[in-house]
Amino acid sequence: MNIINILIVSPMFKELQPLIEKGHIQKNFRFLPEEGMTSEDLDWADALVCFNLKSNVDYSQVKWVHSLGAGVDRFLYGKSWNENVLLTRTVCSFGQRIAEYCLSYILKDLQFHDQFHVAQHQKNWHPVTPKLLRNQKVMIYGTGEIGQQSAKMFSALGVEVYGVSLSGKNKDYFKEVMTVESHFPRLSEMDYIINTLPLTEQTANIFTEKIFDRLSNAGFINVGRGATVDEGALLDALNQKHVRFAVLDVFSQEPLPKENSLWEHPNVHITPHISAVTTPDEGVACFIETLKNIDESKQLGNKVDVEKGY
Structure with missing residues (x-):
């Protein structure tokens, strides 16, 4: 050429x-x-x-x-x-940046940062024991370069990492990789869900109540593409406690419109598409x-x- x-x-x-x-x-x-x-x-x-x-x-x-x-x-x-x-x-460095972004929010959750911040303002001395990473299970959707880099970082810290891909082909740093069709029975075990999927005809709107309803008070992090997620289904899952909190860096419409209800949900954390620049x-x-x-x-x-x- x-x-x-x-x-x-x-x-x-x-x-x-x-x-x-x-x-x-x-x-x-x-x-x-x-x-x-x-x-x-x-x-x-x-x-x-x-x-x-x-x-x-x-x-x-x-x-x-x-x-x-x-x-x-x-x-x-x-x-x-x-x-x-x-x-x-x-x-x-996209893989490393996204892995560190996800790790920061999971550590924030395990270390009860928000809870202690509220307690500080209330001048309330109430000890709570932080949780350990090594006791957590994480499922990463997308096992390409970015998903694999995240799996590498988390598995090195003792996290049990599972993957979901269209092929279900095994990859390094994942305990198990499943297909979209076969992974549903494992969802209730997961502490955190991380989406790194690209937007394709196969992944568009893949995160619906079919996935969210099977979660049990899990954290959800989206660093893939906004259009892979049904926002209404996510909000329902948050309100029904299937999803404990959501960290969202990408959206179907960017910038996220001011009237979007995600802005005001108490268990949603929004960043302006900065997880991998x-x-x-x-x-x-x-x-x-x-x-x-x-x-x-x-x-x-x-x-x-x-x-x-x-």
């Missing part, structure tokens, strides 16, 4: 430009914000590097599209994709490595299977 002209479209294009230019890459580049991109720019480009374009872009005009994020549902979900166009994604340094490093591998006709570890959607 001969890549000569590369179009970089991103809100952080000014941060990306000096980092890319420092690499002295013998290509032609254009750095633009989304609102500055024109059809002429797309006609010029062999490759498009972007994150989350809001406009309706015809990606078939280029040879290669590189996502500055880990997820590629914005390119594939509910859309047709020209298989002649290569699609790659950013692979960097692409830093300019990491984004550029992955892009340059991918470009180098394309130029040298090497195997691409971050190539997206457009049929699977990830």
Whole structure:
């Protein structure tokens, strides 16, 4: 594949430009914000590097599209994709960032941070013994790179980690990996549920009462995609105590509308899609490595299977 002209479209294009230019890459580049991109720019480009374009872009005009994020549902979900166009994604510290994000909220729960914070303001000395990680069971939906990194961290701390994937194929760091169809009997045993699933035709709205009603006062953490969760079913599960608390970093609509009832639920913790961010340094490093591998006709570890959607 001969890549000569590369179009970089991103809100952080000014941060990306000096980092890319420092690499002295013998290509032609254009750095633009989304609102500055024109059809002429797309006609010029062999490759498009972007994150989350809001406009309706015809990606078939280029040879290669590189996502500055880990997820590629914005390119594939509910859309047709020209298989002649290569699609790659950013692979960097997402797995570690998400694992640490999830660990922080689980430790917060086990150490009774909220309870002690309330007691402090009430000047109430009421000892409660924190729980141990090694006595917990966690089920992670999605056993790819991000889910596996989380499983690695939790299992190293003594947590019993189970996985759910479309294939049910065993993976390192999981005690057992099950399919979506076979995992239901184990749900009532779980202390925490972590969703790292991408958004595909198979995972859209996968978290409904069918899953939530089988939980027994578990914590739910969503760092995958918002559209994998039925928000109404989640709220019902919270009110019925099937779910003890929910930590939500992703939503079907972002920013989350102010009128959404999730904002005010006492057992919901909301963060603004920050569990795994692409830093300019990491984004550029992955892009340059991918470009180098394309130029040298090497195997691409971050190539997206457009049929699977990830």
